[in-house]
Amino acid sequence: MELGVVVATDVHKRYKQVSALAGINLVVERGEIFGVLGPNGAGKTTLIKALVGSSRPNSGSVRVLGLDPRGAPAAVRRQIGYMPQAPALYEDLSPRHNLRFFGRAHGVETLEKRIDDTLDLIGLRARENDAVYGFSGGMKQRLSLACALLHEPKVLFLDEPTAGVDPKLREVFWQHFRDLASRGVTLLVSTHQMDEALLCHRLAILRAGRVLVSETPAELLRRGQSRVRVWRGEQFEETTMLDYRDQLPRLLQRSGLDPAVRRIEVEHDSLDTIVLSLINASEQESVRRRDGDTRRADVSHP
Amino acid sequence: MAIHVAQMSVILNRTGAVARRVLQQLVRDRRFLALSIAAPLLVIYLLKVFLGTMESPFVDATPYAVPIGAFIVHFITYVLCAIVLVRERSAQTLQRMFVNGYRRSEIISGYVLAYSALATLQSLLVLWELNALFALSYPVRTLLSIYIVIWLLAVVSISLGICVSNFARNEGQVFPLIPLVILPSVFLSGVIIPVGQLPTWAQWLSRVIPLYYANNLLQGLVRPGAALSDDVRGLASLVVYGIVVLALATLTLREAD
Numbered sequence: 359m360e361l362g363v364v365v366a367t368d369v370h371k372r373y374k375q376v377s378a379l380a381g382i383n384l385v386v387e388r389g390e391i392f393g394v395l396g397p398n399g400a401g402k403t404t405l406i407k408a409l410v411g412s413s414r415p416n417s418g419s420v421r422v423l424g425l426d427p428r429g430a431p432a433a434v435r436r437q438i439g440y441m442p443q444a445p446a447l448y449e450d451l452s453p454r455h456n457l458r459f460f461g462r463a464h465g466v467e468t469l470e471k472r473i474d475d476t477l478d479l480i481g482l483r484a485r486e487n488d489a490v491y492g493f494s495g496g497m498k499q500r501l502s503l504a505c506a507l508l509h510e511p512k513v514l515f516l517d518e519p520t521a522g523v524d525p526k527l528r529e530v531f532w533q534h535f536r537d538l539a540s541r542g543v544t545l546l547v548s549t550h551q552m553d554e555a556l557l558c559h560r561l562a563i564l565r566a567g568r569v570l571v572s573e574t575p576a577e578l579l580r581r582g583q584s585r586v587r588v589w590r591g592e593q594f595e596e597t598t599m600l601d602y603r604d605q606l607p608r609l610l611q612r613s614g615l616d617p618a619v620r621r622i623e624v625e626h627d628s629l630d631t632i633v634l635s636l637i638n639a640s641e642q643e644s645v646r647r648r649d650g651d652t653r654r655a656d657v658s659h660p
Numbered sequence: 661m662a663i664h665v666a667q668m669s670v671i672l673n674r675t676g677a678v679a680r681r682v683l684q685q686l687v688r689d690r691r692f693l694a695l696s697i698a699a700p701l702l703v704i705y706l707l708k709v710f711l712g713t714m715e716s717p718f719v720d721a722t723p724y725a726v727p728i729g730a731f732i733v734h735f736i737t738y739v740l741c742a743i744v745l746v747r748e749r750s751a752q753t754l755q756r757m758f759v760n761g762y763r764r765s766e767i768i769s770g771y772v773l774a775y776s777a778l779a780t781l782q783s784l785l786v787l788w789e790l791n792a793l794f795a796l797s798y799p800v801r802t803l804l805s806i807y808i809v810i811w812l813l814a815v816v817s818i819s820l821g822i823c824v825s826n827f828a829r830n831e832g833q834v835f836p837l838i839p840l841v842i843l844p845s846v847f848l849s850g851v852i853i854p855v856g857q858l859p860t861w862a863q864w865l866s867r868v869i870p871l872y873y874a875n876n877l878l879q880g881l882v883r884p885g886a887a888l889s890d891d892v893r894g895l896a897s898l899v900v901y902g903i904v905v906l907a908l909a910t911l912t913l914r915e916a917d
Contacts, residue, residue, distance in 0.1 A: 407917065412759060412916050413917045435758075435759060435760065442755065446755070450685050451684055459681045463760040463762050
């Protein structure tokens with residue numbers, strides 16, 4: 359029995375000369391909200407496409423609910439929901455028509471009742487018969503999410519679900535994601551928003567088609583540095599620490615009960631800074647390796 | 661057995677869902693619907709004007725009217741359908757359909773079914789106009805046979821358009837593929853020059869043109885006393901051609917990158 363609801367093992371995908379996925383490995387457990395973070399072109403969309411069976415990896419293996427999405431597409435597709443990056447809706451049709459069409463693919467029983475409930479959830483009941491092309495970007499995203507949720511899938515793949523969605527609605531989306539996860543639904547969400555990333559149970563940072571790290575947000579935050587400023591009068595002394603939770607007590611012990619200490623400031627790296635530094639370090643490592651390869655090639659071909 | 665029946669019912673439901681959705685889009689897009697019906701009627705009126713100038717006591721242009729009318733239906737239906745799946749691909753709804761479990765055969769059949777409804781109406785109006793403008797004076801049985809051939813050609817054109825659209829990644833790539841199919845139809849189908857007068861290699865090439873089969877049938881039908889049952893082989897050829905193109909359209913529809 360394979361562990362993990364979604365498992366990618368050494369997945370490679372090339373588009374002509376471009377390597378979109380260069381050996382992706384990840385495991386997503388049941389009921390987990392798994393975030394995929396990374397700069398543009400890191401391979402987030404290609405990864406999701408490979409997981410839902412829309413892209414054929416050149417090598418490696420993909421398993422969703424223990425099944426190969428390319429080998430057993432019907433069995434996988436019955437149990438997954440997918441929200442692509444673009445809304446991917448029939449804009450000349452109404453929300454109800456769109457939901458009905460995607461619902462019919464799954465043979466959803468009591469379809470009209472499910473559509474009513476879903477339209478209520480996304481707040482589009484009043485516009486259910488209007489053509490989608492007149493909708494705002496946020497409304498289209500809501501409908502697109504509804505199309506992915508309608509058949510109550512066990513696994514949801516969401517490619518930047520809150521792009522163009524206002525903060526209030528984003529909160530509604532995430533509350534719903536948490537509700538789904540608490541009911542055992544597994545969610546794999548790609549995002550650019552760091553505040554959303556913090557809401558995931560685990561995060562994978564992608565760069566150039568590779569997973570740099572796959573950790574919980576708390577573990578990732580621990581990779582950051584803290585700057586502790588101890589103010590005495592108008593002067594301060596700054597110390598950089600890797601883990602202020604362990605190191606700060608020692609610093610305070612050194613200061614003793616110095617009455618001149620009037621203020622202690624702790625500034626911890628944000629997730630943004632940590633992710634960026636991981637990506638930058640990986641880029642520098644790639645450049646170093648490339649330069650090394652070029653030098654070796656020059657030596658062997660004088 | 662029960663499983664097969666259940667599976668068949670699922671396939672039919674999903675095919676029906678695609679057809680219904682495409683029809684809903686057609687009905688909502690009034691301009692597209694009006695243009696796809698009005699365009700062939702207008703062109704046939706221009707054909708009447710053109711053939712009218714050619715007519716003299718020595719030249720009877722009427723026998724050309726029905727095959728050229730069929731060509732117009734073929735051309736317009738093919739062009740309308742050449743774009744449909746490309747549009748779905750660029751809007752990513754095609755990918756979404758696949759991930760939701762729709763199969764290639766269900767998508768293609770659904771499209772053909774929905775556009776066949778349009779073709780049924782289009783062929784009927786075209787034949788009515790041809791009959792009115794050219795005073796065809798064929799018996800009802802012949803008119804019905806001509807209608808069946810034009811309708812079949814329209815359905816084949818739908819499949820051909822969908823098949824061609826599978827080879828284009830975006831709308832821009834479809835346009836060069838349109839004349840590639842249409843222009844050889846004009847020269848090689850036998851509508852203007854009998855196929856027998858062409859070089860042997862061109863005669864073979866004409867076999868891959870759907871209008872060749874439809875034109876053979878129509879040329880036979882406009883002869884006095886002719887019936888569709890006289891050329892069962894020709895009719896079967898057009899049907900088989902349509903099935904082959906439909907199979908090709910299904911097989912070439914890319915499900916994954």
